Amino acid sequence: MHYTGTCHCGAVAFAFEAQLDELVRCDCSLCGKRNALMATVAKDRFRIVRGEQALRLYRWNSGVALHYFCATCGIYVYHQRRSNPALLSVNACCIDGFDTEALPLRRVDGKSMSVVAGAVP
Numbered sequence: 744m745h746y747t748g749t750c751h752c753g754a755v756a757f758a759f760e761a762q763l764d765e766l767v768r769c770d771c772s773l774c775g776k777r778n779a780l781m782a783t784v785a786k787d788r789f790r791i792v793r794g795e796q797a798l799r800l801y802r803w804n805s806g807v808a809l810h811y812f813c814a815t816c817g818i819y820v821y822h823q824r825r826s827n828p829a830l831l832s833v834n835a836c837c838i839d840g841f842d843t844e845a846l847p848l849r850r851v852d853g854k855s856m857s858v859v860a861g862a863v864p
């Protein structure tokens with residue numbers, strides 16, 4: 744299926760192709776604070792349609808995962824995973840007309856996976 748979405752202010756717009764059969768919630772310290780509900784999307788099926796320059800990059804812990812958010816409205820848009828850089832997690836709440844209650848939720852134990860020596864988990 745083809746999906747589109749935006750951040751809150753609309754500066755950033757994206758589109759992707761995916762067969763979404765679940766959403767993911769992670770309990771690491773970052774996902775917990777941003778209350779992230781995420782869809783898994785192949786990196787090569789995702790593109791930023793508008794506002795590439797409005798995105799800001801946040802890296803933490805191991806610094807491998809790339810977390811992008813809108814510099815204007817602060818909304819988390821997507822991130823490139825540490826565990827598999829070919830996969831993105833896209834903020835399901837940013838997808839246009841998407842019912843986040845319609846798919847099963849998979850809980851990821853990011854709290855224990857994300858601990859890197861010397862870093863805040």
Ligand SMILES: [Zn+2]
Pocket residue numbers: 750751752753754755813814815816817818
């Ligand atoms: Zn925005």
